[in-house]
Amino acid sequence: MGNGRSGILLFVLFVSIQRSVSLTVDMLEFDEALLTVSSYLSHPINLLYVSDYCYQCLPQPLLTLPSGSSTQPVNNSVIISTRYALSVQVVNNSGNTSHLCSWEHIYEEHGHYLISVHYSLSEQNTGAVLCQESMARPPTNCYLPLLVAFVILIGVCGLYHLSGYISRLACFRRLQQYWCKRLPFFSKHVQTSENNCGEQPERPKSRRLFSLDTFRGFSLTLMVFVNYGGGGYWFFEHAPWNGLTIADLVMPWFVFIIGTSVALAFNAMLKRGISRCQLLYKLTWRTCILFAIGVFFLNYGPADGPLSWSWARIPGVLQRLGFTYFVIALLHTCFSRVQLGTEESCHWSAAVRDIVLYWPEWIFIIALETISLCLTFLLPVPGCPTGYLGPGGIGDHGQYPNCTGGAAGYIDKWLLGAEHIYQNPTCKELYKTTQPFDPEGVLGTINSAIMAFFGLQAGKIILIYRKSPLSILKRFLCWAILLGIISAILTKCTRDEGFIPINKNLWSLSFVTTLSCFSFLLLGLMFYVTDVKHWWQGQPFIYPGMNSIFVYVGHSLLATYFPFQWQMKYRMSHYEILFQNLLGTSIWLYVSYLLFKKKIFLKI
Template sequence: MEAPSAIFQKEAKAGHVPGRLASIDALRGFDMLMIAGGGQFIATLGGKTGIPLIDSVAAQFEHPAWNGFTFYDFIFPLFLFLAGTSLAFSVTGALAKGVSQTVIRNKVFKRMLILIALGILDKNAPMDIFDPAHIRYGSVLGRIGLATFISALLYMKFSTNRRLYIAAGILVMYYLTLILVPVPGFGAGDLSFEGNLVGWIDRNFMPGILKQGTYDELALLTQLPALCLTIFGTGAGDFLLEQDAAGPKLRKLFIFGLAGIVAGLAWNAVLPINKHLWSSSFIMLTSGMAFVMLATFYWLIDVKGYRKWAFFFRVIGLNSLVIYLAVRFIDFNESSRLLFGGIYKHAPENWHEVYNALGGFVLVWLFLYFLYRQKIFVKV
């Protein structure tokens, strides 16, 4: 396979700049929907309807205490994966326009610093900048920024296959590290809440406070496996950028997706699927699911042309950073209570939280729709 730089040179000569795929924005919007109130709404339905299926779906929006997996665990990995997919399009487009790799690298580096700063603000507001020992430095946005920066460097240097090999190598190395490196007081291979290597490294080397006390799932060692999701996402982006017909692209996405799911479930036999540890089995499972979901959205929206239903999600996906921070700093649920509480108070009391969560989500979407109509799209 040719190196990415050779492919970019051909693109530039042909004057071809890859266009934006509606399916990527829609899937990102679906993902942010779960973060911005959709997941909370579904979770509140548990135990309300008396319908076992709805209760089962609602249970999928609670994180397991330690080992195990629910659909809610998939939300953040999917975003990391899509960050890589979008990266493939943006870097390819920039290079096709003649932008140098140095300029791209500097831009992505600045973006990483901004996301790290916003992530620290998000996790600590109101933040006492004069007490750095009590600031939490690990964050969702910081992880996205770091993973995107490293993935961009790899993307401009290595071919698709080599990047996928690098990601697989990282996951194997991470697995071996967790089971072979002894933890003082616990020994090697301890994957318990108290005795795992991730927590020991966080307690001894991570500055500031740790979310879980004994460790922080967004701190140091887990950056490595999380990075692999974004690398896998760049691979998916490359598949979509190929000049082939839609059929071969879909086959590759589905094959990689099914292979990832099978590998993750098989690896679970020796390394439990665990979001807290970002275990290698967890990464393979969620990356496989991401490939499949991307293939499904791509087939429905960009291949079959069923776009109208996706508009609802695209409105969210086009301003993902805005809504991530908005739901942190704007109390949409309180606004829902003030606006709709006089209506839903006549419903049974155990349904109040359901209607309030629904109202909060409606306000979130209307806010994003207003930005969409005004053509305000905030990017970093």
């Protein structure tokens, strides 16, 4: 009997509010749902919520409802986030803040959810408060556009490989020869052999690693897509604080490749007779150019107005890349070896000669990381616990609201000034922080140099074991396993409970080891597929990989212009924004392809 009467209450609730909230539901944007609460209680109530992603956070006010009655409930609606699961509790608002009822739910995008708060209708639980949930409008399948885009991309790739297969068929080549003999204009656009209408010439063997350019281009392509909006999906945005999303992977991969490229490029230049003083001049000049582009071009846009030193941001992505490159390149310039001799297999150092040959570099990098850890965990920060790694705000039960980033944030504000660092960190919305914090800050840049050093180590492995691809793959796998074990120990295989959680904002040590582990695995896979087995030549990622600075700077400067961005007409759907972001990314792939065909490679 009680369940039947509860059903009637929910039906009456649904009918009474269906028309009044229809316009509100239609105005929802990405990662939003509508929650309507009806109270049949005779006293006012408050609804508090906590996001499950928010670690040790204080409950936040969600909704307040005045007194109602069993015959005439009061209704109120609120837009809620669908990114993470929410824990909601109903408390008394009449002076006695007693807990009445609670629930936990993962709400879905654009759904309309109804909550009925009423006294129990059961004779056994008279006076108890119940919270019953129903749905007025089902959520949309927000992942369908992503699935459609994936299928289309797979189809395009399939057609590309099918066309390549057809072009190698004997009947197609005979038809090609027929038209080449009769249409001279046509023969100019067909790759032919010596008589312009025969077999395609074999490509000359090159010592350049296609896997390196492919990995760089893959990271850059994903970075462009993420920076353009990632289709409006939350997992293509950076994590609020601890943890990883897809967006958190791309820049560390790029940093890793910087180190690998330094090892290969500097070894080749030294073999060509370029002096170390010339290398020093080259790396210093490149660092200054990267820093200048980052500060004066990418940190600001037309919407920012005239540049003012009172609010100018000093750190940035290119600034961090430039400094990282400078540290690693300078280190390798001082201690690199032109002739990498191979010791006898019976010698004790033969198995680790890629480490032993560069022992001064290891001493320097270990000392650098020791300084970083000492500053992180031993530097006194006014008003904050020593060694604090949290976001501040409402996290950690609200005990340290102004301690965002601990020592990392304190050093940035002390060295650069609070006005000259990033004012809207990713933790601001979820953790309700008020302090500025820069994800490209000073202390994190030290750890980015550590990650580039692991990439440098990958380059050394390629140079020393270049005659044995299997040995390269084995060592890549060993490094991936070792770094994975270190990450598991540092994090205790959890997101928030470890000694040093994975954190992209801080570029924590566990973040570096985890992403370096992924980098060794991914580079090893690409090396095997492109350079060992020659199953794939890296298209289309190899094209932006060979013009990386041009693509990165260009996509940043033109991000707000058509055809890379236009005003959205259907804001509730991921289709249009996903199409917009994929189109912008594809344009840069095509531009880099044209530069590749013209053999134009823009470098600093």
